[in-house]
Amino acid sequence: LNAKVFSSTTEQATDTDIISAIDWCIAQNASILTLSLGGPDATNDGSDALSQYVDVAADQGKIVTIAAGNSGPDENADCRTAGDGATYSICSPGLAHKVITVGSTQSGKAGSSQDVISGFSSRGPTKDERIKPDVTAPGQPINSTWINGGFNSISGTSMSTPMVAGLAALILQARNITPEELKALIMNTAVDLGTTGKDNSYGAGRVNGSRLFNEINNTARATIRNESRIHNIFVPANTEIRATLYWPENYSVHNNIDLYLLDPAGNIKTVSQSVNNTDEIINLTLPFSGNWKLLINGTVNGSQAYAIASNFKPSEQMHLVIQNISNMTV
Numbered sequence: 001l002n003a004k005v006f007s008s009t010t011e012q013a014t015d016t017d018i019i020s021a022i023d024w025c026i027a028q029n030a031s032i033l034t035l036s037l038g039g040p041d042a043t044n045d046g047s048d049a050l051s052q053y054v055d056v057a058a059d060q061g062k063i064v065t066i067a068a069g070n071s072g073p074d075e076n077a078d079c080r081t082a083g084d085g086a087t088y089s090i091c092s093p094g095l096a097h098k099v100i101t102v103g104s105t106q107s108g109k110a111g112s113s114q115d116v117i118s119g120f121s122s123r124g125p126t127k128d129e130r131i132k133p134d135v136t137a138p139g140q141p142i143n144s145t146w147i148n149g150g151f152n153s154i155s156g157t158s159m160s161t162p163m164v165a166g167l168a169a170l171i172l173q174a175r176n177i178t179p180e181e182l183k184a185l186i187m188n189t190a191v192d193l194g195t196t197g198k199d200n201s202y203g204a205g206r207v208n209g210s211r212l213f214n215e216i217n218n219t220a221r222a223t224i225r226n227e228s229r230i231h232n233i234f235v236p237a238n239t240e241i242r243a244t245l246y247w248p249e250n251y252s253v254h255n256n257i258d259l260y261l262l263d264p265a266g267n268i269k270t271v272s273q274s275v276n277n278t279d280e281i282i283n284l285t286l287p288f289s290g291n292w293k294l295l296i297n298g299t300v301n302g303s304q305a306y307a308i309a310s311n312f313k314p315s316e317q318m319h320l321v322i323q324n325i326s327n328m329t330v
Contacts, residue, residue, distance in 0.1 A: 038091025
C-alpha cells in the first residue's frame, strides 16, 4: 500500500494528512507501517501529536518503522534543538516510544565505508533521555527506483528505514509475532557497532538478517508488576549470551524495569539498569554451560507488558518475589 501525504508543490506534509494516511493503512489491515519522513518538534520527547499517534498504531498490533531523520553532525538541520549540536536531533515521529526508529549506516558502495554511521543520520538522546535510534540499517548510498521510471542512487534514513520494514515483513511471513517481540528480536540480533551496548548513533546496532532468522523463535512475552520474573535459557560452553528486554509504554508514564543475568548457581553475572530507556540489553562472552536465568525486576505503575529476546530460547516466565535484589551475590 502507498499512502501519498506530501504535496507535489510545497514538498511538505501536514500532521493531519499523515494521521489520515495511518488511519487508512490500518483500515486496509496493513501489518507494517513504514514512514520515511520527519520534522522538528520542540519538546523532543515523544509527546507531540504525531509521535503519540504512531504509538497508537503500535497499540493496534501494527509494526511501525520510522526514519530517525537526516539532522546529524554533517547537516545544517531542522530537527536539532538549538544549541545542542547533533544530539537531540531525532525527528518526529521517530521520537515515539513504541516504534522502531531507524538510523543510517554506510553501505560500502560508491566509496562509502561499510558499517560506518552516516554523517547525516540523526542522533539521540531524546529530551526525556531515551536512547534513539533503536537500530541502524544501510542507507548510504542505496540504488532505488526513481520517479517516472529508471533508478537513482540516493542516501538518507528514508532509505534505511524500509530495509527494517522489509525484514519485519519477512519475519511475519515466517512467524506470527507481536510488535514488541519483533522489536526486541531485531535489536537483540543487530551487530553492535560504536560504543558497546545501545548508543545514540547506532542504536542497538546494524540489523543482521542472518542472525535474526537463526534466532527467530527465541522470544517470549509476559506482564510484570512490582515483582521479579525469570526466564530460563540453556547455554552451551564457550559461546556468548545476548538478551534484550523491551517494554512498550506511553510517554507520560515511565516504568523502570531492569534485566539481570544469573548463572546456574544464582549469582548475578551482569545487569542492565538504565533509568530512562524502555529497553535493556546485556551481553556476556564465554559463559560456562548450564541453565542460566534472565531475571526481570520491575518498578511498575500497575502492570506492564514486556518482550524478551535471546540468542537462546527463553522459557515461559516464572514468578519470583525478591525482597531486596541488592543482597544477591554479584
